[in-house]
Amino acid sequence: MRIVISVFISLDGVVQAPGEPLEDTGGWSRPYVEPEVVGGALDGALRKADALLLGRRTWQAMARRWPRLAGEPFADRMNAIPKYVVSGTLGEADLTWRPTTLVPAGGAVRRVRDLCASEGGDVLVLGSPTLARTLLAEGLVEELILTRMPVLLGGGTSLFPTDGVQRPLQLVSTVTAKTGAEVCVYRTVAED
Numbered sequence: 374m375r376i377v378i379s380v381f382i383s384l385d386g387v388v389q390a391p392g393e394p395l396e397d398t399g400g401w402s403r404p405y406v407e408p409e410v411v412g413g414a415l416d417g418a419l420r421k422a423d424a425l426l427l428g429r430r431t432w433q434a435m436a437r438r439w440p441r442l443a444g445e446p447f448a449d450r451m452n453a454i455p456k457y458v459v460s461g462t463l464g465e466a467d468l469t470w471r472p473t474t475l476v477p478a479g480g481a482v483r484r485v486r487d488l489c490a491s492e493g494g495d496v497l498v499l500g501s502p503t504l505a506r507t508l509l510a511e512g513l514v515e516e517l518i519l520t521r522m523p524v525l526l527g528g529g530t531s532l533f534p535t536d537g538v539q540r541p542l543q544l545v546s547t548v549t550a551k552t553g554a555e556v557c558v559y560r561t562v563a564e565d
Contacts, residue, residue, distance in 0.1 A: 374423065374424070374488050374489055374490075374491055374492070374493040374494065374495065374496050375489065375494075375495055375496070375515040375516065376426070376485070376489060376495075376496050376498060376508055376513050376514045376515055376516075377418060377421075377422070377495045377496070377497050377498065377514075377515065377516040377517075377518065378497075378498040378505045378508070378509075378514055378516070378517050378518065378532075379414075379415060379418045379497060379498070379499055379517075379518040379520070380499070380500060380502070380505065380517075380518075380519060380520070380532055381402040381406075381520045381522060382519050382520065382521055382522065382532060383401070383521075383522055383524050383525060383526045383529075384521060384522070384523065384524065384525055385525045385526060385527065386531050386532065386533065387526040387528065387529035387530065387531060388500065388502045388529070388530055388531065388532045389500075389502060389529050389530035390526045390528075390529045391526070391527075391528045391529045401522070401524065401526060402520075402522045402524075402554075404552065405522040405523060405524070405550070405552040405553060405554040406552070406554065407550035407551055407552050407554060409550075410548055410549070410550035410551075410554065410556060411520055411550055411552075411554050411556060414518060414520065414548070414556040415520075416447060418495070418497055418518055419447070419450055419451070419454070419497060420450070421494055421495050421497075422454065422494060422495045422496065422497035423454075423455070423493040423494040423495060423496065424454060424455040424456065424457060424488075424493070424496045424497070425451075425454055425455070425456045425457065425496070425497050425498075425499065426456075426457045426459070426476075426485065426488075426496050426497070426498045426501075426504070427456060427457070427458050427459070427498070427499065427500070427501050427504070428458070428459055428460075428500070428501035428502075428503055428504040428505075429458060429459065429460035429461075429462065429463055430501075431499065431500040431501040431504075432456065432458040432460075432463075432470070432473070432501075435451065435470070435499075436469065436470035439451040439452050439470070440452060440470060452470075453472075455472050455473075455474070456470065456472065456473040456474070457473070457474050457475075457476050457484075457488070457496075458473055458474070458475060458476065459476045459477075459478055459481045459501075459504050460475065460476070460477070460478060461477065461478035461479065463475060481504075481507070482507065482511055482513075485508065485511075485513055486513065489513060495516075498514075502530045502531070502532050505532055506531075506532060506533065506534050509532075509533065509534050509540065510534040510536060510538070512540075512561075514561060515560060515561055516545075516558065516559065516560050516561070517542065517558070517559040517560075517561075518556065518557075518558050518559075519556075519557045519559065520554055520555070520556050520557075521554065521555045521557060522553075522554050523552075523553035523554065540561065541561070541562040542559040542560065542561060542562060543559060543560050543561075543562050544557060544558070544559055545558040545559060545560050546558045
């Protein structure tokens with residue numbers, strides 16, 4: 374399996390605006406979401422995925438949203454796909470959005486490496502900036518789908534590690550929506 378991260382990102386590299394409530398994470402991006410381009414890219418990534426890998430806060434926000442939208446094709450796929458949630462605080466009894474497997478935070482990197490070594494398609498990470506940053510730092514990500522919104526947020530949560538390590542990427546494709554949002558697909562490049 375391979376790890377694919379898909380996020381909405383501002384021009385200044387922010388994936389979660391400062392002070393944003395979890396239920397409204399990404400609200401700053403709404404004016405730029407064009408269903409055909411942006412929604413189509415997200416739907417395409419989900420269709421190729423065999424599982425979702427989410428951080429606790431993202432999983433909790435999605436667990437509140439997607440079951441309520443059952444009957445809509447995208448929501449039904451979100452509800453049916455196997456999910457892994459990385460958490461140091463959730464317990465099995467908290468996992469009401471099924472099917473979900475708990476990945477204890479302490480062993481998450483090892484467990485993700487095991488997932489990558491197994492057969493199957495993509496493991497899609499949506500949002501989850503802390504988890505995504507760790508996966509990038511560990512060299513576990515094979516593809517980034519960055520939907521760049523034409524806005525500067527001036528602060529907030531970044532996706533990228535700040536460890537000073539250079540990580541080359543190859544731009545595979547870019548599609549621009551009428552709203553100015555750009556869906557950019559990058560693949561990691563193995564260094565010689």
